[in-house]
Amino acid sequence: MIERANAIAAELVRLRRDIHQHPELGFQEFRTAALVADTLQEIGGLTIQTGVGRTGVVAEIGPGNGPTIAIRADMDALPIIEKTGQPYGSTNDGVMHACGHDAHTAILLGVAHLLKQSLAEDNWHGKVRLLFQPSEEAFDANGVSGATAMIEDGALAGVDAVIALHVASTVPAGELHFYDGYSMAAVDAFEAWIRGKGGHGAYPHEGSDPIFMLAPILNALYAIPSRHVNPLRPCVVSLGHVQGGFTTNVIPSEVYLEGTIRSMDETTRQKLWHEVERALSLSQAFGGSYEF
Known part of the structure; x- marks a missing residue:
């Protein structure tokens, strides 16, 4: 699995920087959602739904005959002016991926790559549902967030468990930290x-x-x-x-x-x-x- 991940690392860095360069606020992730859907289509072997929870994307892979596990990544950015000086810095004035959602989205696209390869070679059962969530950072005028909007559109129907992660500047690159009980508020x-x-x-x-x-x-x-x-x-x-x-x-x-x-x-x-x-x-x- 590590070898497979290393093989797609450069592509994931490219995707993350592309997303970082074109940040979008909650429920406005039109370009990001299109990039996600196009990338999933290129990977192949997944059923893809767009417009879930307005601007969310849902993809599913697996033969069934087992549990359905969902993996979630958020896609929206924050209303912050970027002054990092990076060549892939934000081109959307006043909007920046300052909370790592660009990385989360790229990571989940990497998971899609690995699942496609794993399904062909490892013959596992069940299904994995990939949830690309809009508007984690904000609510609309009615108090609805991207998670609520996706749930109302059936994104969690039939799901047995959900996995999520968040990048952290305090964790060295290459490490994963797991917590007993709650991990984030x-x-x-x-x-x-x-x-x-x-x-x-x-x-x-x-x-x-x-x-x-x-x-x-x-x-x-x-x-x-x-x-x-x-x-x-x-x-x-x-x-x-x-x-x-x-x-x-x-x-x-x-x-x-x-x-x-x-x-x-x-x-x-x-x-x-x-x-x-x-x-x-x-x-x-x-x-x-x-x-x-």
Whole structure:
């Protein structure tokens, strides 16, 4: 198997750099999906479905007569400006493969190559379903991610188990790390509005300043993992965007914030949601309100 993998390594590097050079955001992976489908067609021996979960691709190989194992890779990029200086750097301004999904996609295409060879030479049973997932990083306006969209389109129907991986800069090249139990966190995004009563900066007593309300709310949000969740349950609360006001001398009527919570189990996940809302409710103690 190692010899087979080494034989296609150069081609996988080429594919990964091609994908890296043409990054696409969630549910916009049209070129990437076409490249995946064309490459799978060239490999041969697979049934291929496109447009699964909007821009996802599903391929299947194997004779049946056994379990169906799915292997998943995500395809979308991030809204980040690339400044690496690499010759294969992003040609899509403001979009970059900064989370390794270009590598994941190339790896799964390599798996397709190896499975095709293995099926011909090793005579195994069952099926392997390859899932090229869109929009892992983002949700649409209705809160639907690429995983949900693919599941709704039947991508996991009849699947007995799913395998996935993620590259990590902390792991030396050529090594695979396996974990007992969970290995990566589930992530949920949230957005909220803290509302008060705006006014002139010279007369703060005549309004309810949502920026002032934000200060204790931020402390409460960042205290959730250390003060409200069992320390044996890993979790993270992070804010990535806070916006309030547009000029120096006007108190705004609202502050907008959005962030993420990450958890390793459903109980902790629900606890985090509850505590985030409880932190936001501090706005009421200062004459404000919140929407979450």
